Amino acid sequence: MADGLRLDRVRVFQGRRRLLEVDATVLPGTVVTLMGPSGSGKSTLLSYVMGDLAPGFHAEGRVTLDGRDLGGLAPEARRVGILYQDPLLFPHLDVAANLAFGLPPGSPRAERRAAVDRALADISLSGFGPRDPATLSGGQAARVALMRVLLSAPRALLLDEPFSKLDTGLRRQIRDLVFGRARAAGIPVLLVTHDEADAEAAGGPVIRL
Amino acid sequence: MLRPLPLLTAAVLSLPVAVGLLGTVLPAIGLGAVGTGLSAEPFRAVLDWPGLTRAMAVSVSSGLLSTLGALLVATLILAGWQGTRAFVWLERMLSPLLAVPHAAAALGLAFLIAPSGWIARVPALVLGWDRPPDLLILQDPWGLSLTAGLIAKELPFLLLMMLAALGQTDQRRRMAVARSLGQGRIAGWLKTVFPALYAQVRLPVLVVLVYAMTNVDVALILGPNVPPTLSVQVTRWMAEPDLSQRAVAAAGAAIQFALVLGALAVWWGGERAVARLGCAWVWAGRGLPERSARAAGLVLGVVSALAVLLGIAALALWSVAAGWRFPELGPDALTARSWMRFGPEMLSVAGDTLTLAAAATALSLLLVVGCLEAEHRFGLTVGQRALWLLYLPLLIPQVAFLPGLVTAAAAFGLGPSWTLVALGHVVFVLPYVFLSLAGPFRAWDGRLARVGAGLGASPDAVLWRLRLPMLLAPVLTAAAVGMAVSVGQYLPTLLLGGGRVVTLATEAVALAAGGDRRAIGVWGLGQTGAAFLPFALALLVPALVWRNRRGLRHG
Numbered sequence: 001m002a003d004g005l006r007l008d009r010v011r012v013f014q015g016r017r018r019l020l021e022v023d024a025t026v027l028p029g030t031v032v033t034l035m036g037p038s039g040s041g042k043s044t045l046l047s048y049v050m051g052d053l054a055p056g057f058h059a060e061g062r063v064t065l066d067g068r069d070l071g072g073l074a075p076e077a078r079r080v081g082i083l084y085q086d087p088l089l090f091p092h093l094d095v096a097a098n099l100a101f102g103l104p105p106g107s108p109r110a111e112r113r114a115a116v117d118r119a120l121a122d123i124s125l126s127g128f129g130p131r132d133p134a135t136l137s138g139g140q141a142a143r144v145a146l147m148r149v150l151l152s153a154p155r156a157l158l159l160d161e162p163f164s165k166l167d168t169g170l171r172r173q174i175r176d177l178v179f180g181r182a183r184a185a186g187i188p189v190l191l192v193t194h195d196e197a198d199a200e201a202a203g204g205p206v207i208r209l
Numbered sequence: 210m211l212r213p214l215p216l217l218t219a220a221v222l223s224l225p226v227a228v229g230l231l232g233t234v235l236p237a238i239g240l241g242a243v244g245t246g247l248s249a250e251p252f253r254a255v256l257d258w259p260g261l262t263r264a265m266a267v268s269v270s271s272g273l274l275s276t277l278g279a280l281l282v283a284t285l286i287l288a289g290w291q292g293t294r295a296f297v298w299l300e301r302m303l304s305p306l307l308a309v310p311h312a313a314a315a316l317g318l319a320f321l322i323a324p325s326g327w328i329a330r331v332p333a334l335v336l337g338w339d340r341p342p343d344l345l346i347l348q349d350p351w352g353l354s355l356t357a358g359l360i361a362k363e364l365p366f367l368l369l370m371m372l373a374a375l376g377q378t379d380q381r382r383r384m385a386v387a388r389s390l391g392q393g394r395i396a397g398w399l400k401t402v403f404p405a406l407y408a409q410v411r412l413p414v415l416v417v418l419v420y421a422m423t424n425v426d427v428a429l430i431l432g433p434n435v436p437p438t439l440s441v442q443v444t445r446w447m448a449e450p451d452l453s454q455r456a457v458a459a460a461g462a463a464i465q466f467a468l469v470l471g472a473l474a475v476w477w478g479g480e481r482a483v484a485r486l487g488c489a490w491v492w493a494g495r496g497l498p499e500r501s502a503r504a505a506g507l508v509l510g511v512v513s514a515l516a517v518l519l520g521i522a523a524l525a526l527w528s529v530a531a532g533w534r535f536p537e538l539g540p541d542a543l544t545a546r547s548w549m550r551f552g553p554e555m556l557s558v559a560g561d562t563l564t565l566a567a568a569a570t571a572l573s574l575l576l577v578v579g580c581l582e583a584e585h586r587f588g589l590t591v592g593q594r595a596l597w598l599l600y601l602p603l604l605i606p607q608v609a610f611l612p613g614l615v616t617a618a619a620a621f622g623l624g625p626s627w628t629l630v631a632l633g634h635v636v637f638v639l640p641y642v643f644l645s646l647a648g649p650f651r652a653w654d655g656r657l658a659r660v661g662a663g664l665g666a667s668p669d670a671v672l673w674r675l676r677l678p679m680l681l682a683p684v685l686t687a688a689a690v691g692m693a694v695s696v697g698q699y700l701p702t703l704l705l706g707g708g709r710v711v712t713l714a715t716e717a718v719a720l721a722a723g724g725d726r727r728a729i730g731v732w733g734l735g736q737t738g739a740a741f742l743p744f745a746l747a748l749l750v751p752a753l754v755w756r757n758r759r760g761l762r763h764g
Contacts, residue, residue: 074388082386093488100494103494106494109492
């Protein structure tokens, strides 16, 4: 079974202490939820999948994406997108440039402009291109962050408690949007959370740490 | 007692600059004490000087290129290596170089790159040359060696300033996002972290630009000779016994100041252009040749650090060399003769230099602690405008306002003197002491003050018995920074002392022209040592005083 994101007996350590061990397969178009208290190493596991482990941590075990071993690849070569609880839009770029940031290089400028405009229309933010990201509402910023990562055409998506800072009404809306888009893109999604409602909405297998 | 201190400090930073600039402009148009009525004569004299065009061109090119070079290398090092073991190692190599005085670093570098210097000896040995190559490497007419020297000396400063500001840029998460979106390490850093970081270090970068364009000490040692840079020529006019030349010097200084303003405008335009290009680059989505860019950053950083370190080593070796003929890589034998000959005088001047530095630093510390304590007690915060004020004496070229300050002081009957030099040093020492101490002072846990007050301690008692003792290490570090700055001051010492106040800086630069390598070795090493001694004490004293207080170490 080559497709999807496969975590093959991945163990995360802080110094000599083992934080967690996970063995899981995330199929394309599905969401696997990882639940656990804070400090259990969930986010660190995501860093490992990204290829961006902080100093002081190390991990063992194989991570493959669509059959390709990610070990040793630079983060930018892995094509793994991530959403954090903050939208982390780049404050010095306007909304359009934020979206263009992740577009794969090579296409002509007009095409890139068009792709960004389509993406903005897609999240009901047409005309927001030249805006300063700091002027967006929380929900708008979350949508831009989602589109930014989807435009980069990732082959897997990691979600690091991305809904925890949104208020309840908005949370459901953004959650449905994210899961819907990820399913439509047909990519594996790994969600880390401590909110049961998130796990329920994800609809996939839940791993409790 | 405390309330007027912030205002007094503001005056110390701005008045000398304002009075000095006025004292430069007035004689330049024929007014003031040495003038004979409004006239364009001083400017005409400068314009008649045949070297003017070249002097201006070298001043601009060496200033802009060296600032750009140091910024580029610092950026490549940070973007490519931050968080790696190589970076820690490079940082350890570069940080101490911050304390090396400009003159000593330039003298060392001259020993390295001169046609008869250490570097040329390698091909000479291999190819069997028996005399130095006939190349004008040192003091080349276009100021290339001057530019290289400035890059090597300013790199540690910019790197440490950028490193200190990096904490406020959220770089880890920005980089994680950028790389997950397919950007390489350096390209992603430049697109996401650099804009925020540059905004933080803009003022220090401008300080480097102004210094690089207008410095006199490094330009005298590494810069071209006929014609010299404009600042050096202004200093020469100032030194003429004929007092009417003072007006010519003033006109030259005014032109130099205008040149700096022009370069700042160019830099400002460059910032806009780079921002625009950066945006276009983000849109294009392209990366960089990551591997080569990383390698370039590491190599340039190591070469730059080695240039200064080996230069100091060359100074040291020459100071103990007996005979040392040209192609040989080392001296025939070691001897203490040069130290016996120049050592006693050097040590006595070193004593004077450190006394002067201690006086200027003590006064600066008093003002800085006063300002910070006033801020704490009365909420007299000064904000962004104060930051500009702090940088004012560093952003206005010394050569533009010091000549005027000398003239103005003379008009008030204050001739050149030791006191004037010490007060002049305060103007340049204070900003660095403030920048160094403000962070730790403000970060001190204010709850301790409330606990103290609850135990009946007055605000003064809290300051003297709690805050300052606990902040011993940062206070001493700030003092060491201040003393190193003072030890390196050349132009203020020369001009405000009227050539009669002798320090290691003035002696070392004066010797550079003579070419006695053993003397230069002793004096250059002496200046380096004088700058390092306070740092050693700043490390040692808190470790000794607080040897039984684990909570106060690493503070």
